[in-house]
Amino acid sequence: MAALAAHQGDGEACARIRDELVRLYTPLVRREARRYRNRGEPMDDLYQVGMLGLMKAIKGFDPSFGKPFVAYLLPMVTGELKRHFRDTTWAVRVPRVHQERRSELNRVIAEFTQKHGRTPTTREIAQALELDLEAAIELIDASSAYSALSLDMPFGEADDESALGDTLGQADVDLENVVDRTSLKDALDRLPERERRVILLRFFGNKTQSEIAADVGLSQMHVSRLLAQTLRQLRRELLS
Structure with a gap:
């Protein structure tokens, strides 16, 4: 009811x-912020980002949908926290020009995919960005280093103790029954x-990506x- 009144009027x-909603839900915001504390950002900054999500939730909550306020609040808080990391952190140091062009790269890929029903090739990306092929490859590689996630970060519902690393797949013992070896x-x-x-080298030589990079003379x-790319191609051929 408090959220309803806050939504319907001013004054x-x-x-x-x-103020009462802020008082009631600040502990929840602190709890959610703590879930991201091991990712290199100060806890005070994470708390402030979470509080921004709380204020947005108070302002935007519409009780006519029949959902409890907390069900709307949690995605708003976690969304702000994830947006903070997406917009401010890079997993590795990359040239400033690549950081600045990442959003342009994403826009080109999104617009091309929407128009053509498929993702663009590297050459098509290079043409759209007016880059040569090598520069486009370098930009795509650099962008893939953006916001890598810690395997120790929390994953799932708010009361779930699982970490992201727990979601990694294991060897599929039934794979040999699915893939025809001759094909x-x-x-x-x-x-x-x-x-x-x-x-x-990767799947039959059990080499790491770094070892393969040194062997073939490419970056990791x-x-x-x-x-x-090659695994996607193989999958398409085997399933066609």
Whole structure:
């Protein structure tokens, strides 16, 4: 009811109601902020970001939807916290020019995908951004270093003690029953030599991405991108 009154009017009474809501839900904001405390940001900053989410929730809550206030509040607070990390942190240091062009890259990819129903190729991205191919590859690789998540960060519902690392998949013992070995061999044989070598080193040679990068003379991020692209290609061929 307090949230309802705060939503419906202004004035001194509503100010008192807003103050009461802030008092009631500040402990919840502190709890949510603490869940992100191991990601390199000061706790005071995280608390202030969470409080911004609380104020937005008080202002935007619409009781006519029939949901309790806290159900609206939690996504607002966690959303502000995640937005803070998305907008202010990079996993590794990258050139300033790449940081500044990341949003432009995302916009080009989103607009192309919406228009064509597929993600653009690297060459199409380069053309849209008026870059040469190597510069586009460097920008894409650098952007992939943005806001890496700690495996120890909380994951799931507010009262869930799970960490993000707990969600990582394990070896699928039934995979051999799904993938036809002969089809996989044929698909591997059709790959370009460099991509086939990277796949073989990773999954048959048990090499790390860093070891593969040193072996083939590429950056670790480039190897990561090649692996992702090649695995998508193999999957499409095997499922077609």
